[in-house]
Amino acid sequence: MKSPPPPAPPPPYLGIEAGATKCVAICADPAGHCLQRIERNGAANLRLLDEAGLIGLLENIAARVPRPAAVGIGMAGALDEPDRERIRRAAARVWPGVPCWAGHDLQTALAAAGEPAATAESVRVVVISGTGASCCGQRANGTEVLTGGWGHMLGDGGSGYDIALRGMQGVFRSYDLTGKWPSLGRRLLRSLALASPADLVAWVGGAGKPAIAALAVEVFAAAAARDPIARRILSEAAELIAGNAAACARRLLRKGRGVEFVLTGSVLLKQPAFARQVGRLLMAHWPAARIRLLDKEGAWGAVALARQHALAPPAAAELPDRAAAGRIPRATALSPTEQRNPLSRKLDRMSLAAAIRLMLGEDATLPAALLREQRKIARAVDFIVGALRGGGRLIYVGAGTSGRLAALDAYECPPTFSVAPDLVQAIVAGGEQAMHGAREDAEDDFEGGGRALQQRRVTNNDVVVGIAASGRTPFVWGALQAAREAGATTILVCFNPNLAFARGQRPTLVIAPDVGPEVLTGSTRLKAGTATKLLLNMFTTLAMVQLGKVVENLMIDVFPSNAKLRERAIRIVRELTGVTATAAAAALEQHDWSIPLALPGLRSELS
Secondary structure, eight states: OOOOOOOOOOOEEEEEOOSSSSEEEEOOOTTSEEEEEEEEOOOOGGGGHHHHHHHHHHHHHHHTTTTOOOOEEEETOOHHHHHHHHOOOHHHHTTTTEEEEEHHHHHHHHHTTTTTTTTEEEEEEEEEESSSSSEEEEEETTOEEEHHHHTTTTOOOSSSHHHHHHHHHHHHHHHHSSSOOOOOHHHHHHTTOOSSSSHHHHHHHHOOOEEEEEEETHHHHHHHHHOOOHHHHHHHHHHHHEEEEEEEHHHOOEEESSSEEEEEEEEHHOHHHHHHHHHHHHHHHHHOEEEEEOOOHHHHHHHHHHHHHHHHHHHGHHHHHHHHHTTEEEEOOGGGGSOOOOGTGGGGSOOOOHHHHHHHHHHHHHHHHHHHHHHHHHHHHHHHEEEEEEEEOEEEEEEEHHHHHHHHHHHHHHHHOOOTTEEEEEETTTTTHHHHHGGGGGGGOOHHHHHHHTTHHHHHHOOEEEEEESSOOOOOOOHHHHHHTTEEEEEEEESSOEEOOTTTTTOOOEEEEOOOOSSSTOOOTHHHHHHHHHHHHHHHHHHHHHHTOEEEEEEEEEOOOOOOHHHHHHHHHHHOOOOOOOHHHHHEEEHHHHHHHHHHHHHHHHH
């Protein structure tokens, strides 16, 4: 009699840590034994990957490991909930039905460090210095604070990239002052097989972040040989790292309480003397601190987080929705923008001429729909004028098409009316990336909308206009809530009159014209987008008229930054004064092409 086949082993847990220059994946059994380790070189920062690149990275790993019970993915560049959702969505494509924890690589490093801080009066801070640099502190209750990690253009002080770049800058500064190429410079040229300083200049122009960061080892070697430039740079780098780490700890608890600093990243792990220098500086900042090196790869933290996520109750993943609960208005009926338009049911069979007539006919209904909201539009303009006169700002918030239209209106105000760039602002869900490509997932981040408003330091002098075709976009409502808490005037622009607001959640003003269903069902870039543009045109144009930026129907505060606008300025001055083109141009040149300054003198000459 044959023995029964042995039972299949339980599915493993998969942890992935993706950084600026490499990605490490660890496949481990439920007992925590490593079954497989995969290392893949190349940029794996979420900000550097498009959707195809992200899915390709995960597919490459999936092809080499068994189907996991759960996946944990910590990626550099995953800063907010839309980023995490983007990772989860890609993982669902690669591992359908598999639970996925997603976050940033600092969180996986924290998890790799072991059990969290023991009490509310102590914290753990993970300090990373590799290609980039950042810190993440955590209390026992899970509260987190991040410092640094803003990328090599804005932060990453004390990283390998920062050290290498400062080394090159120091070399050229020394060369300028002495006319002699210093020893660190010779090391850099030798390591790159370059012949001259000019070759190094050319090389830097085409080098990426990882290639520059790799030169940090030459700075360390030079410092060991007592090179003064290298020693100064490393001293400054250690101060930056220790200062960031101490700041992270201070934001979590009072000085003097227990802090454990865990050092990791290739710079700190491969340069023990430098790590000790950072440790001494940390002790100076925080005498009661405990300092140690991370003894596990961050990917092990991703394994632990995958396991925790798989075993956690489903509600643990619902926190963003809880934050929005009761604050987003309830739809009492389907939004008109989502309904089917009876006139376009045969759009796919219409002749091109008929489709053009249909679209133009539908757009022609918009002025009447907006005119029914005339009183509310006038109130909105009054609110905006009052805010701008009182030193406040107009801040638009939107997602997708709404956000991009808001940004367009904000961008046009400085050149059209010569106002400061921050007077009219736009916040777009997903940030700059959403301006050039789709980031539709970002609209679901209620808390992200609140954070975006808080970062603008909104006050009761400001007007915040949330724009959402459906009237229910979580990102927009998160921003409106933060604005209301700050005392700002809040306005909702939407195209859904079927909204019921919870007590205390209704904005100061709601403008909700019914523009009817779209020609292409749900495509709010069409009539809703056009209506949005018309409303924003009125908000800023009429506000600037009220603020004296217009005489008759002429833009007297336009900034003539090119030949076309200078010709327009001359025409405006001639229209308002009757002088010759030569006299208008001379007066404008005398007053640095300011029409308001040029006009009074010309008018007095003519009177």
